[in-house]
Amino acid sequence: MTSFPEESYETKVRGRGGRGQAGDKGDFDSVKQISGPGPARSIEGYIVFITNVHEEAQEDDIHDLFAEFGEIKNLHLNLDRRTCFVKGYALVEYGSLKEAKQAIEQMDGQEFMEQTIHVDWAFLKAPFNAWRGSGGR
Numbered sequence: 001m002t003s004f005p006e007e008s009y010e011t012k013v014r015g016r017g018g019r020g021q022a023g024d025k026g027d028f029d030s031v032k033q034i035s036g037p038g039p040a041r042s043i044e045g046y047i048v049f050i051t052n053v054h055e056e057a058q059e060d061d062i063h064d065l066f067a068e069f070g071e072i073k074n075l076h077l078n079l080d081r082r083t084c085f086v087k088g089y090a091l092v093e094y095g096s097l098k099e100a101k102q103a104i105e106q107m108d109g110q111e112f113m114e115q116t117i118h119v120d121w122a123f124l125k126a127p128f129n130a131w132r133g134s135g136g137r
Contacts, residue, residue, distance in 0.1 A: 039097065040123040044073045046100035047122035048092045053077070054113035055085040065112060066092050070099030091122055 039046055053062070059077050066072060074093035077086055094100040100121075108119040 038125055039100070039121040040125045041097075042093065042123070045093050045095040046097055047074075048094065048100050048103055049120055049122035050090040050092065050107075051088065051118045051120075052115050053086055053088055053090050053117060054115050055083075055088065057086050057090075057113055061113070062090050062092065066103055066107065069103040069106070070094050070096065 048066075050062070050066075057077070059075060062077055063072060063075055066075075071094070072092055073095050074091070076091040078089070079085065080087050092103070094103065104119045104121070107117065110117060
């Protein structure tokens with residue numbers, strides 16, 4: 001058996017946990033969260049998910065409908081590539097929890113372009129215990 005002198009050898013480390021990564025330097029943005037389960041905060045605010053949007057709705061229609069609850073930071077109304085009609089959902093981002101909550105409470109179940117829209121949080125935080133899993137791997 002070969003014996004090595006007791007000198008310090010540099011260990012090569014790959015992947016997470018290696019030296020010199022951005023996490024060690026603190027180069028990542030952080031997002032302040034409210035503790036416990038509930039809506040998850042994005043970088044700019046809280047995102048509301050709107051479903052059953054009429055296929056002929058325009059961004060201006062959605063913006064006008066939801067702007068009364070506060071300043072809209074971002075709005076996405078995705079189109080079907082084949083038909084060029086709205087896919088049936090929209091994402092609206094508000095800067096504060098209060099504005100987003102008010103939009104959900106007042107607009108969920110309302111009529112818009114002869115269809116009943118449904119409004120809820122786009123992202124929810126899972127309770128802490130849900131992250132652990134059952135441990136049965």
